[in-house]
Amino acid sequence: MEGTKETEIPDSIRCEFEEKGGIVGIVESLPDDQTIGDIVSVARALSDPVRVRVIFALSVQPMCVCLIVAMTGYAYSKMSYHLSVLKEGGLVCARQEGNYLIYYLTDLGRRVTLWIG
Amino acid sequence: MEGTKETEIPDSIRCEFEEKGGIVGIVESLPDDQTIGDIVSVARALSDPVRVRVIFALSVQPMCVCLIVAMTGYAYSKMSYHLSVLKEGGLVCARQEGNYLIYYLTDLGRRVTLWIG
DNA sequence: CCAACGTTTCAACAATGTTTGAAACAATGG
DNA sequence: CCATTGTTTCAAACATTGTTGAAACGTTGG
Numbered sequence A, B: 001m002e003g004t005k006e007t008e009i010p011d012s013i014r015c016e017f018e019e020k021g022g023i024v025g026i027v028e029s030l031p032d033d034q035t036i037g038d039i040v041s042v043a044r045a046l047s048d049p050v051r052v053r054v055i056f057a058l059s060v061q062p063m064c065v066c067l068i069v070a071m072t073g074y075a076y077s078k079m080s081y082h083l084s085v086l087k088e089g090g091l092v093c094a095r096q097e098g099n100y101l102i103y104y105l106t107d108l109g110r111r112v113t114l115w116i117g
Numbered sequence C: 001c002c003a004a005c006g007t008t009t010c011a012a013c014a015a016t017g018t019t020t021g022a023a024a025c026a027a028t029g030g
Numbered sequence D: 001c002c003a004t005t006g007t008t009t010c011a012a013a014c015a016t017t018g019t020t021g022a023a024a025c026g027t028t029g030g
Helices: A011-019 A022-029 A033-045 A049-060 A065-072 A076-088 A107-116 B011-019 B022-029 B033-045 B049-060 B065-072 B076-088 B107-116
Strands: A092-097 A100-105 B092-097 B100-105
Touching: A022 B049, A022 B065, A033 A076, A033 B033, A033 B049, A049 A065, A049 A076, A049 A092, A049 A100, A049 A107, A049 B022, A049 B033, A065 A076, A065 A100, A065 B022, A076 A092, A100 A107, B033 B076, B049 B065, B049 B076, B049 B092, B049 B100, B049 B107, B065 B076, B065 B100, B076 B092, B100 B107
Parallel strands: none
Antiparallel strands: A092 A100, B092 B100
């Protein structure tokens, strides 16, 4: 055994694989951890049906929490949790208006909603 | 109170909201459950860093499990689990070659990888 | 047929994510 | 200042996901 090789790999792959620089080459071509982390947090935000519904609804128009709650039938505290996950994923943000909090899509939220739609 | 109205909503939203048909109108404009479910299962597949890394690696070239394992340092059984999540999300599939299983991106997997990259 | 290899499956366990209801907070109107 | 309304926070219960190591499966070569 010489150098970086430890694993046997099938012929059908070996050639292309070595051309690409082997494991080292492929790993180097991967996005950095920060980018991967961003992707993961968006994905997590989208990994629940009610949250997906909410961002689609917000893509129609901004809404206060009371509307979102009325639309989904969820309790305030429950929806508050889901909204916080969407906020952490960078998909929504909120502005205060009097007694109300109005949630709306961020730029990223808009792009994501367009793309998955 | 007349008709569908039960919730007080702030002035800044009311007008636009009623134009869109209120809650009923907005709910009707949402994607159907099947579509939402598909989005969620793709999102879940992407909601772990190692899985995201794997699909990026597979976008460079198909790989047998032993290579993926070597690349990530994960145990076989662990990686096998993550690959099954990616498969359930419809992002990857595999073909057998002799003793090896070679994973590669599906069409959906390719589109997703391109978009998130 | 047997042994070796690549891979998956399984069950127990650990870790994370979600729900619940009560309590707290902030803004408004009286 | 007080009561009310819209919303968040918190901790405890609960549910879903991820990890581990051992055992099983399928394919290959001897």
